[in-house]
Amino acid sequence: MYFKQFLDELCGCASYLVASRQSREAAIIDPALGIDQYETLLADRGFSLRYVIDTHVHADHVSGARALAARWQVPVALHESAAVAYPFRGLRDGEELPLGQLRLRVVHTPGHRPELISLLVTNPPRGPEPSMVLTGDSLLVGDVGRPDFGGGDAAAQYESMRRLLGLPDWVAVFPGHFEGPCGKGMCGRPSTTVGFERRYNPVVQLDRDRFLREMTESTPARPLNMTTIEAGNRGLIDAAWAMLRTASPVDEVAADALDHRPAAALVLDVREPSEYAAGHIAGSLSLPQADLAARLDELPRDRPIYVICHSGSRSLRAAQFLKQVGYGQVVNVRGGIKAWREAGRRLAQAAPVGDAPRVVDTEWTHAGGRLT
Ligand SMILES: [Fe+2]
Numbered sequence: 001m002y003f004k005q006f007l008d009e010l011c012g013c014a015s016y017l018v019a020s021r022q023s024r025e026a027a028i029i030d031p032a033l034g035i036d037q038y039e040t041l042l043a044d045r046g047f048s049l050r051y052v053i054d055t056h057v058h059a060d061h062v063s064g065a066r067a068l069a070a071r072w073q074v075p076v077a078l079h080e081s082a083a084v085a086y087p088f089r090g091l092r093d094g095e096e097l098p099l100g101q102l103r104l105r106v107v108h109t110p111g112h113r114p115e116l117i118s119l120l121v122t123n124p125p126r127g128p129e130p131s132m133v134l135t136g137d138s139l140l141v142g143d144v145g146r147p148d149f150g151g152g153d154a155a156a157q158y159e160s161m162r163r164l165l166g167l168p169d170w171v172a173v174f175p176g177h178f179e180g181p182c183g184k185g186m187c188g189r190p191s192t193t194v195g196f197e198r199r200y201n202p203v204v205q206l207d208r209d210r211f212l213r214e215m216t217e218s219t220p221a222r223p224l225n226m227t228t229i230e231a232g233n234r235g236l237i238d239a240a241w242a243m244l245r246t247a248s249p250v251d252e253v254a255a256d257a258l259d260h261r262p263a264a265a266l267v268l269d270v271r272e273p274s275e276y277a278a279g280h281i282a283g284s285l286s287l288p289q290a291d292l293a294a295r296l297d298e299l300p301r302d303r304p305i306y307v308i309c310h311s312g313s314r315s316l317r318a319a320q321f322l323k324q325v326g327y328g329q330v331v332n333v334r335g336g337i338k339a340w341r342e343a344g345r346r347l348a349q350a351a352p353v354g355d356a357p358r359v360v361d362t363e364w365t366h367a368g369g370r371l372t
Pocket residue numbers: 056057058059060112137145182
C-alpha cells in the first residue's frame with residue numbers, strides 16, 4: 001500500500017492519494033485545483049490513476065477532480081445523490097471499490113452536505129478490518145463539519161458522526177480539513193483516531209439535543225466566494241479565478257483610523273447580513289464574503305476600499321482576493337467591528353434586531369501567519 005496526505009496551507013484542506021504498490025493503481029480523493037502535485041507523484045511512482053473521488057461538492061475551494069479525471073480519462077466519482085451538471089460515477093453506500101489488493105468502501109455520511117461520503121480503507125493481506133477512514137467534512141479532528149452553510153443537516157451530521165464512531169478504536173481518521181471555515185473548532189492536527197475522537201472530541205461528548213443546538217445556534221460565516229466556488233464545483237461556471245491563490249500582503253489600518261479615511265473611500269462590510277443588521281458602520285456596503293466574487297461588479301475600481309468584518313480575519317482574506325483580481329486601493333481594517341466598538345465608536349442598525357448574533361469567526365493559520 002502507498003498513502004500520502006496533501007495539506008493545502010491556504011485553504012486548510014487535505015487531499016489524498018491511496019495506491020496499491022502491487023497493481024500500481026491509485027485513487028485520489030478531494031484533489032485541489034493544483035493537480036500537478038498529484039501528476040508528479042503518479043509519474044514518480046509509476047502509478048496509474050483509477051479513481052478520482054470528491055467526498056462532496058465543496059463550497060470553500062475549487063475542486064481539481066474534473067481536470068484530473070479528464071487527463072486520465074476516468075469519471076469523477078461522487079455519491080449518487082450529488083447534484084452536479086456534469087456526468088459522474090455515482091457511488092452507493094456500502095459499495096466497495098477495488099484498488100489492487102486494497103478495498104475502498106463507501107460510507108454515506110451526510111450532514112455537512114447531503115451527498116457527503118467517507119471512505120473506509122481495508123488492506124486484506126494485512127488484516128480483514130479497516131485501518132483508516134477518509135472522512136471528508138463529516139468527522140474532523142476535534143470537531144465535525146458545519147451543517148449550516150446551506151444544504152446541510154445537523155441531525156444527519158449527528159447520525160453520521162455516531163456511525164463513524166462505531167468503527168474500532170484503532171481506525172485512523174483522515175479528514176478533508178485541518179483548518180478553515182468548514183468547522184468551528186478543529187484542533188489543527190491533520191489526522192486522529194476513532195478512539196481518541198470518541199473520548200476527547202468536544203462535540204462528540206454532547207447529547208443529541210445539545211449537539212443540534214451547538215450546530216445551528218450561531219451565525220455561520222460562510223466561506224470566501226462560496227457562491228461562485230460552489231457553482232463552479234457543480235459544473236455550472238468556471239470558478240478557478242475565484243480561489244484565493246496567495247496570502248499576499250495588504251495594507252492595514254486600525255479601526256479608529258476609519259475616522260480619517262478619504263471622502264471617496266468605500267467601507268465594505270463582508271460579514272453575514274444578520275451581523276450587518278445588528279450593527280455596522282454608517283454608510284458601509286454589505287457584501288458578505290461568500291458572495292464577493294459573484295458581486296464584484298458592485299465594487300468601484302477607482303476608489304479606496306476599506307474592508308471590514310467582525311474581527312479582521314475574513315476581511316483580510318477578502319482584501320487579499322480583491323488585490324488578486326486587480327483592485328489597487330484595498331485596505332484591511334484590523335480588529336474589525338469589534339475593535340471599532342471597543343474604541344467607543346457608534347454602530348448603525350439596519351433594522352430592529354433582538355440579541356446580537358453570536359458570531360463564529362474561525363481563527364486559523366495559513367502561509368500568511370496567524371489571523372485574528
Ligand atoms: Fe466542505
